[in-house]
Amino acid sequence: MVAIVIENLVKSFGDLVAVNDVSLEVREGEIYALLGPNGAGKTTTIKMLMGLLDPDSGSAKVFGIDSNENPVEVKNLVGYVPEEQQLYDSLTPRELFNFIASIRGLPEEKITKRMKEFLKALDFEQYYDNMIITLSQGNKQKTMLIAALLHRPKLLILDEPFSSLDVRSAKIMKDIVKIHTENGGSVLLSTHVMEVAEGLCDRVGIIDEGKLIEEGTLEELRSKSEKEGATLESLFLKLTEQEEDVAKGVAILREALTD
Amino acid sequence: MKRSESWRYAGVVAQEVRFKAFLEANPANLARVKENPDKISKALKSQSRISVIFSTMILIMLSVLTLAASAFDTELGNPDARLAVGFAVYLILSFVVIFFLNLTTTTGLFTSGAMRLPSTLPLTRVELEQLNFMTFVRIFIAPVVLSMVIFPIGCLIIFGPVVAIISFVACASNVSIAIGALIIVSKWFHKKTHQTDESRISSIIRVAASLGIVIGMISVYSIGSYLPDLIRFIIGLSSSMGEGFFTILALIFPFSFGFLAASIAFSSIIPFNTFLASLVGSAFYSLVAIVSYKRSGESLRAITLGGISTSSPGLLKEVVVETTSPLQGMIRKDLKLATRNIASAFIFAIPILLVVILFPMIQFWSDGPMRSLPALVALEYANLFGGITLVSVLMFDTQGASIHEGLPIRSRLILKTKTAIIMVPYALSMIALDIVFLLQPPISPWILLMPLIQIPCGYVIGMSVGATVFKVRGGGRAVAVNVTSDQAVGILAGIVAALAGIVPLVAYGLAMIATGSYIISLGAQGLSLLVMVLIARFQVPKLLKD
Numbered sequence: 001m002v003a004i005v006i007e008n009l010v011k012s013f014g015d016l017v018a019v020n021d022v023s024l025e026v027r028e029g030e031i032y033a034l035l036g037p038n039g040a041g042k043t044t045t046i047k048m049l050m051g052l053l054d055p056d057s058g059s060a061k062v063f064g065i066d067s068n069e070n071p072v073e074v075k076n077l078v079g080y081v082p083e084e085q086q087l088y089d090s091l092t093p094r095e096l097f098n099f100i101a102s103i104r105g106l107p108e109e110k111i112t113k114r115m116k117e118f119l120k121a122l123d124f125e126q127y128y129d130n131m132i133i134t135l136s137q138g139n140k141q142k143t144m145l146i147a148a149l150l151h152r153p154k155l156l157i158l159d160e161p162f163s164s165l166d167v168r169s170a171k172i173m174k175d176i177v178k179i180h181t182e183n184g185g186s187v188l189l190s191t192h193v194m195e196v197a198e199g200l201c202d203r204v205g206i207i208d209e210g211k212l213i214e215e216g217t218l219e220e221l222r223s224k225s226e227k228e229g230a231t232l233e234s235l236f237l238k239l240t241e242q243e244e245d246v247a248k249g250v251a252i253l254r255e256a257l258t259d
Numbered sequence: 260m261k262r263s264e265s266w267r268y269a270g271v272v273a274q275e276v277r278f279k280a281f282l283e284a285n286p287a288n289l290a291r292v293k294e295n296p297d298k299i300s301k302a303l304k305s306q307s308r309i310s311v312i313f314s315t316m317i318l319i320m321l322s323v324l325t326l327a328a329s330a331f332d333t334e335l336g337n338p339d340a341r342l343a344v345g346f347a348v349y350l351i352l353s354f355v356v357i358f359f360l361n362l363t364t365t366t367g368l369f370t371s372g373a374m375r376l377p378s379t380l381p382l383t384r385v386e387l388e389q390l391n392f393m394t395f396v397r398i399f400i401a402p403v404v405l406s407m408v409i410f411p412i413g414c415l416i417i418f419g420p421v422v423a424i425i426s427f428v429a430c431a432s433n434v435s436i437a438i439g440a441l442i443i444v445s446k447w448f449h450k451k452t453h454q455t456d457e458s459r460i461s462s463i464i465r466v467a468a469s470l471g472i473v474i475g476m477i478s479v480y481s482i483g484s485y486l487p488d489l490i491r492f493i494i495g496l497s498s499s500m501g502e503g504f505f506t507i508l509a510l511i512f513p514f515s516f517g518f519l520a521a522s523i524a525f526s527s528i529i530p531f532n533t534f535l536a537s538l539v540g541s542a543f544y545s546l547v548a549i550v551s552y553k554r555s556g557e558s559l560r561a562i563t564l565g566g567i568s569t570s571s572p573g574l575l576k577e578v579v580v581e582t583t584s585p586l587q588g589m590i591r592k593d594l595k596l597a598t599r600n601i602a603s604a605f606i607f608a609i610p611i612l613l614v615v616i617l618f619p620m621i622q623f624w625s626d627g628p629m630r631s632l633p634a635l636v637a638l639e640y641a642n643l644f645g646g647i648t649l650v651s652v653l654m655f656d657t658q659g660a661s662i663h664e665g666l667p668i669r670s671r672l673i674l675k676t677k678t679a680i681i682m683v684p685y686a687l688s689m690i691a692l693d694i695v696f697l698l699q700p701p702i703s704p705w706i707l708l709m710p711l712i713q714i715p716c717g718y719v720i721g722m723s724v725g726a727t728v729f730k731v732r733g734g735g736r737a738v739a740v741n742v743t744s745d746q747a748v749g750i751l752a753g754i755v756a757a758l759a760g761i762v763p764l765v766a767y768g769l770a771m772i773a774t775g776s777y778i779i780s781l782g783a784q785g786l787s788l789l790v791m792v793l794i795a796r797f798q799v800p801k802l803l804k805d
Contacts, residue, residue: 047664050664050665051805052664070805071805072667072668072669072805073667075665075666075667075668076667078665079665080664080665081665082661082664082665084660084661085661086658086659086660086661086662087658087659087661087662088592088596088658088659088662089658090595090596090599090658091592091595091596091659094578095592095595096659096662097580098580098581098582098588098591099588099589099591099592099662100662100666101580101581101582101588102582102583102584102585102587102588102589102591103585103588103589103666103667103668104666104667105582105585106580106582107582108579108580108581108582111580111582112578112579112580115578115580116578119578125575125578126575128575128576128578129575129576131599144661147662147665148665
């Protein structure tokens with residue numbers, strides 16, 4: 001079965017077409033990276049997939065369930081980490097996880113055991129009873145990740161998940177993502193960090209100005225752009241036609257810093 | 260750094276402090292700030308302006324009422340006692356005004372971390388302390404200056420220059436002691452509301468502190484109506500205890516200043532012992548004020564540069580995930596959020612606010628025993644408050660948007676949760692109104708059943724207001740709203756609650772006109788309410804979508 005099927009998805013905000021006829025698939029057991037510059041339409045696509053935004057046309061399905069028609073069922077299957085960290089700042093992680101476990105109807109004993117494992121692995125035990133507002137960005141990110149993994153979802157949708165994590169936690173989380181897929185789970189990952197996408201993902205989709213301009217494995221992208229042995233970063237810049245802009249920007253900065 | 264430069268930079272820091280206090284006071288702002296920063300910025304400016312206007316109005320009102328009662332209301336007692344007690348009552352009330360109106364801003368001063376950026380700049384410790392002090396002055400300057408100017412001017416006009424000078428010293432001392440107390444309590448409140456040891460006592464302290472603060476704020480706004488009664492009560496109580504009691508009172512803050520002023524204005528009436536006691540008391544409290552001023556400065560420096568520790572001491576607690584039903588889980592979460600924020604805690608004070616507002620109004624409406632019409636009007640007020648309470652509860656969820664987006668929560672579950680929460684203050688409001696009706700003896704005991712029969716209307720109001728807000732703002736999906744930046748929602752909630760809540764009251768009124776029977780009227784009220792509850796239960800959720 002295919003984990004995600006997005007077909008001809010379109011979403012506009014006024015005159016701006018944020019997502020323009022995007023179609024893609026994420027297979028079971030696959031890690032798929034959605035790459036694109038800021039404002040390319042990645043987050044809008046993910047929000048439609050989660051049923052948080054209504055598409056103008058097209059459809060998004062998770063394990064065959066239409067996100068627009070049955071978003072609650074989609075959220076039962078998905079562990080979602082959004083880009084923005086708007087947590088309940090006045091709660092502690094303990095209170096937050098109690099709330100999440102209650103909403104998801106998770107069994108107390110099993111979930112307590114799993115929680116202990118998460119906390120130990122992520123070195124988070126000492127923050128478990130501190131108010132979330134007092135946590136660092138990295139620890140907030142860990143809170144979000146634990147919240148997303150708590151119910152052992154079949155699909156993980158991660159929007160910039162590693163940006164604030166320290167080296168140890170980032171490595172652990174990357175391994176968790178791999179273990180998740182080894183057990184048959186799927187991952188849709190949106191990231192700016194090319195090294196993460198390159199090292200972790202099976203396939204990559206590049207989105208720019210609302211359009212999916214290219215997708216495939218790293219090898220497929222290299223052959224399509226005729227750049228043998230190229231890194232994902234240089235492929236990305238070429239495919240999104242940003243190579244020249246980057247060169248100009250660097251030249252200007254060099255001048256400013258050497259004055 | 261020159262003082263003028265420091266003053267200018269302090270303006271920037273003070274702006275940041277106000278901004279953080281604004282966010283701290285209302286969780287909804289936290290999410291909105293990114294969505295529409297201009298709107299938040301405008302709301303902040305308008306709130307600051309309104310705050311200054313309110314402070315001015317309240318202080319003018321307190322000054323005028325106290326001075327008028329002290330100088331002209333001969334029914335209250337002897338002129339010396341009137342001046343002494345009136346003077347002290349003004350000091351007590353202005354203390355409360357300074358304290359409560361600035362509590363959230365002071366808490367914001369601690370959380371803002373606004374001094375962190377200046378502390379990374381190449382400034383000396385002395386310059387940093389100067390900047391810190393200037394920031395504090397800029398934040399509190401309006402209420403401080405107002406409270407030190409308005410009353411002394413009034414005293415100058417009515418009682419002459421000597422009393423005016425004493426009143427100025429008294430107001431300055433009062434301000435200094437109030438700010439000292441404000442810093443200590445803000446520090447404690449901030450610590451308590453950000454500390455998370457799960458003990459029951461800690462939760463009770465949090466709720467009690469929030470409730471106390473909200474009630475304090477409400478009292479400040481409504482105290483004007485009770486001021487002459489307060490003066491009369493203190494004079495009456497003191498007189499009944501004999502003349503010696505005035506001498507004891509003259510030793511107590513802030514009565515010392517009042518009796519010193521009265522001793523000057525009415526030197527022939529006031530006994531020498533009382534004058535001496537007031538002189539010693541005034542000197543002592545002036546000294547306390549100077550010490551408080553110095554300590555406040557030091558305390559402020561330590562807090563803003565070093566912060567307040569909110570970490571819970573002790574060993575790590577065992578990790579256990581406790582689950583309940585989704586509805587209970589949502590309610591628990593909302594109640595926890597409500598007790599950790601002054602603005603959110605407002606919902607608990609709604610019944611008290613209702614009584615404070617309605618009690619004098621019912622007394623005014625009812626010329627003789629309490630009849631059905633004033634009771635119906637009072638109940639309709641409660642309905643209006645019910646709608647506003649629901650919107651306040653809807654504000655909680657703007658804080659946890661990222662969590663909400665990923666959780667499988669149906670809109671109807673959210674609506675049920677919010678409705679369940681508001682039913683508690685609504686039911687308490689009805690019980691409170693019953694007590695008010697009892698104090699204004701009703702023409703028939705059946706009238707006391709009206710609020711009790713109306714209690715299920717809390718469910719109707721919650722469901723109908725919530726569904727309307729979700730429909731209008733979220734197209735049927737559950738949304739969080741922010742009343743401070745979206746006043747239209749507040750008005751809409753009030754209108755819907757008033758319309759939904761008035762139906763059983765109209766049924767009562769029509770039945771009363773038609774039959775004149777209390778039993779039939781109450782039956783009509785109950786029956787129409789039953790129909791509305793069924794509609795709210797089975798039809799209203801159809802307006803929602805997930």
